[in-house]
Amino acid sequence: MQEFIAFCRQLDFDPLLISLKTGIWATVFSFFLGIFAACKIVRAPTKLRVFLDAILTLPMVLPPTAAGFFLLLLFSRKRLFGAVLYERFGILAVQTWLGCVLAATVISFPLMYKNAKAAFEQVDENIVYAARTLGIPEWKIFFKIIVPSAKPGILSGTVLTFARALGEYGATSMLAGNIAGKTGTVSQKIAVALQSGDYAEAGFWACAVLIFALVCMIGINLFGEINRPFRNKQ
Amino acid sequence: MLEVRIKKSVGQFCLDCEFLVENEVFALLGASGSGKSMTLKCIAGIETPDYGRIAVDGHVLFDSERKINVAPQKRRIGYLFEDYALFPHMTVRQNIMSGMGKRPDVNTFKQYISRFFLQGLEEAYPRQLSGGQKQRAAMARMLAAEPDVLLLDEPFSALDSHLSWQIEQQTRAVLEEWRKPTVFVSHSRDEVFRLCERAACIHQGKIEEIASVRELFLHPATKTAAVLTGCKNIAEAYRLDSSHISAPEWGVTLLVPVTAISVSAVGIRSHHLKPEGSGENYFPVHTYHILEDAFEWNLSFRTKEDGAWIQWSVSKTEWSPAEGVPEGFWVSQGDILLFGE
Numbered sequence: 001m002q003e004f005i006a007f008c009r010q011l012d013f014d015p016l017l018i019s020l021k022t023g024i025w026a027t028v029f030s031f032f033l034g035i036f037a038a039c040k041i042v043r044a045p046t047k048l049r050v051f052l053d054a055i056l057t058l059p060m061v062l063p064p065t066a067a068g069f070f071l072l073l074l075f076s077r078k079r080l081f082g083a084v085l086y087e088r089f090g091i092l093a094v095q096t097w098l099g100c101v102l103a104a105t106v107i108s109f110p111l112m113y114k115n116a117k118a119a120f121e122q123v124d125e126n127i128v129y130a131a132r133t134l135g136i137p138e139w140k141i142f143f144k145i146i147v148p149s150a151k152p153g154i155l156s157g158t159v160l161t162f163a164r165a166l167g168e169y170g171a172t173s174m175l176a177g178n179i180a181g182k183t184g185t186v187s188q189k190i191a192v193a194l195q196s197g198d199y200a201e202a203g204f205w206a207c208a209v210l211i212f213a214l215v216c217m218i219g220i221n222l223f224g225e226i227n228r229p230f231r232n233k234q
Numbered sequence: 235m236l237e238v239r240i241k242k243s244v245g246q247f248c249l250d251c252e253f254l255v256e257n258e259v260f261a262l263l264g265a266s267g268s269g270k271s272m273t274l275k276c277i278a279g280i281e282t283p284d285y286g287r288i289a290v291d292g293h294v295l296f297d298s299e300r301k302i303n304v305a306p307q308k309r310r311i312g313y314l315f316e317d318y319a320l321f322p323h324m325t326v327r328q329n330i331m332s333g334m335g336k337r338p339d340v341n342t343f344k345q346y347i348s349r350f351f352l353q354g355l356e357e358a359y360p361r362q363l364s365g366g367q368k369q370r371a372a373m374a375r376m377l378a379a380e381p382d383v384l385l386l387d388e389p390f391s392a393l394d395s396h397l398s399w400q401i402e403q404q405t406r407a408v409l410e411e412w413r414k415p416t417v418f419v420s421h422s423r424d425e426v427f428r429l430c431e432r433a434a435c436i437h438q439g440k441i442e443e444i445a446s447v448r449e450l451f452l453h454p455a456t457k458t459a460a461v462l463t464g465c466k467n468i469a470e471a472y473r474l475d476s477s478h479i480s481a482p483e484w485g486v487t488l489l490v491p492v493t494a495i496s497v498s499a500v501g502i503r504s505h506h507l508k509p510e511g512s513g514e515n516y517f518p519v520h521t522y523h524i525l526e527d528a529f530e531w532n533l534s535f536r537t538k539e540d541g542a543w544i545q546w547s548v549s550k551t552e553w554s555p556a557e558g559v560p561e562g563f564w565v566s567q568g569d570i571l572l573f574g575e
Contacts, residue, residue: 129280130319132306134333134379148323 007200014181015189015205018100022185023166026104027112030161033105034112035154039142041113042120053117060110068103068174075099075175099176100183104165112161119153120146156220163216167209236383236415240276240286240296249273249283249439255383255415261426261447262419263462264436270419273436274385277417278313279306290382290415312381316388318372320360326371327356333379342378350374351404365393366401373408384409384416390425402428423464427451435459457573460501465571466545471500479572483542489514489567501571504532504547511564517544518562524555531555535563 037056041049059067075082075093085091093099123146131141147154169187176183178192186205193202236255241248249269253260262270275281277288279295282303288296290311295304320329330346331338347353350370360368369389376384389405390398406429409416420426426433427447434444437458443450445459454460457468469483473496480487481500488500507517522535529550534543546563 124317124319126315126317126319127321129275129278129306130313130315131321131332132280133278133309133311133313133381134375135307135310135335136332137307145321149321151323 007204011201011204012180015184015186016208018097018182018184019166019186022097022100022104022168022172023162025101026108026165026168027158027162029101029105030109030112030165031158034109034157034161035116035147037113038116038120039146041117056113057110059106060114064107064168064170065174067106068171071099071103071106071171071175075102093175095177095179095183097176097183100168100172100185103171103175104168107168107171108161108165111164112157115153115157115160116150119150119157122153123149152224155223159216159220163213166212235291236277236417237287237289238273238277240273240283240288242272242276242281242283242285244272247439249276251434251436251439251441253434253441253444255417257413257415258431259409259416259418259429261430261433262417262436263423263426263433263459264421265462266421268436269439270436271387272439274313274387274417274419277383278311278385279304279309280313310380310382312376312379312384314372314376314384314386314389316391318360318368318392320368320372320375322360325357325359326352326363329360329371330375330378333375346374346378349408366397369393369401370404373405377408377412382414384412384414386416386418388420389418391420391422405429423451423462435462454501454571455573457499457501460571460573464503465501466504466547468499468501469542471497471572473497484517484544485537485541486515486517488565488570490570490572491567496574497572498575499573501573502544502565502569503571504545506569507544507546507563507565509546509548509553509560509563512562515565515567515570516562517564519559522559524559533559535559 041052041056044052072094073079075085077083077086077092077094082092082094085093091098093102127145127149128141131145136145167187168185169191172183172185173188173191178184178188184192186209190202190205190209193199193205235257238255239252241250243249247269249272251269251273262273264270272281276283276296283296283298285298286296287294287298290309294300294302295309295311296302321332324332326347327343331343334343347356350373352367352370352374355363355367355371360371363371369392386405390402393401402425409429418426418430430447432444433447433450434441435450435454435456435458436442442456442458443454445455450459451463454463454465460468469481471479471481471488474480474487477489477492478487479490479497479500517535517537519535520537520539520541522533525532525534527547530547531550531553533546533548535546536543544563
């Protein structure tokens with residue numbers, strides 16, 4: 001025990017802070033963007049829906065390194081879009097913490113979007129129609145009726161999004177790189193520690209991530225169980 | 235008064251109907267998939283018709299020519315859904331108050347609670363209510379929003395039959411007090427007969443007949459109306475002379491009133507056959523089989539080997555198979571229904 005405490009004392013906790021900060025911001029962006037995209041897509045005409053859904057889900061099925069490569073192409077200061085962003089607005093995503101957030105957002109977005117969409121689709125449409133005939137305005141229908149009905153799906157989507165954003169590696173390493181104290185996230189720390197033969201440090205971080213992921217999943221399942229009588233129509 | 239004249243195509247299906255509803259309960263009677271619910275959704279503004287006009291007391295809700303399409307929120311139309319569509323995450327109180335505007339009046343709310351026998355259930359969630367309580371909560375929510383028109387979409391079909399009778403009586407009392415245009419959709423002819431003053435028969439998206447309920451059940455003018463009002467025996471027929479028709483599927487010639495002009499089909503209600511008689515309008519029994527209902531016997535017979543089956547229904551108090559199967563049946567010419575093209 002003494003040894004473990006001593007080990008923790010000498011450990012650099014920067015990667016944890018960077019990962020948490022990145023995860024929280026990416027989750028915030030994905031949360032709003034995912035819900036917005038999901039509620040627009042559910043109402044879109046069929047052809048458009050099929051096409052847009054494929055595009056929005058792409059970051060989930062694409063290898064993260066490939067996604068990172070495309071992000072790098074887009075945001076590089078040497079390319080048009082990246083150059084305009086940097087020169088006009090001073091925004092730089094390559095090799096910066098902003099790049100971490102951007103990569104994590106892009107990769108975790110489909111999880112939020114997919115879960116929110118599934119949750120919206122299973123909301124009984126008669127409930128929405130009834131709300132309209134009762135004179136309830138559309139924005140209120142969305143926030144007071146659709147979102148609460150879709151709450152379990154949205155919540156599990158948020159947790160999965162956060163977990164995914166927290167552990168993002170591939171796209172982050174391509175876009176933001178691994179700059180210690182700046183863009184060095186936990187997942188990148190594990191890779192670096194392993195490469196330099198520091199099994200203790202790699203092991204510590206890997207176990208921390210494992211426990212965190214497990215807690216998240218058990219939390220989602222518990223929430224699902226608590227809400228079961230709500231979902232089952234008697 | 236509710237005026238409806240709408241046309242809407244969805245794939246192969248084409249809805250085309252026109253009717254007026256005074257301060258009365260007006261039924262849309264039709265088989266499933268005939269366009270009843272679609273019509274209600276168009277009136278409520280949930281679906282948009284391709285052409286036509288919908289107005290309440292002269293106030294236009296939809297007019298394709300003048301490009302008017304009032305949002306469902308502004309139409310003041312109450313809609314009772316088959317599954318009641320109560321908001322599952324809201325209590326009875328929140329459900330009823332949801333349509334009462336920004337500052338719901340507590341006294342008005344209490345009136346609805348007592349009027350619909352919901353005392354003590356104010357804080358209950360829909361999942362904790364019985365079928366009948368859900369129906370009453372949905373009625374209260376609908377009326378609390380103070381609509382100008384009511385649309386009732388199969389309001390009793392989700393209830394057990396013994397409960398449905400009780401709820402029907404309560405609904406009937408509420409509607410009698412309310413007296414504004416009400417459209418009642420059902421496939422149950424008995425409910426329509428008990429609750430409505432006039433009815434429209436809708437078949438494949440088209441209204442074939444509008445008449446008072448009594449008239450519709452006694453003298454349906456179309457085959458659709460006859461089937462929907464429960465006429466079990468319908469056959470093709472053609473006129474022989476001014477007072478006779480032939481129904482080849484049944485193998486009989488029938489003496490009929492002289493009035494009808496052209497005849498393409500004939501109908502006889504299963505209760506109107508009498509197990510007696512001979513001569514004119516007589517159906518000799520060739521083969522038969524018997525089906526037992528809870529309170530009725532249903533005897534199907536035909537008059538010849540390849541003939542169509544004809545059904546006779548009789549109360550168990552009046553006849554039983556032990557008395558022996560009649561040799562033939564007779565029908566009064568006044569009970570014969572004739573249909574044109």
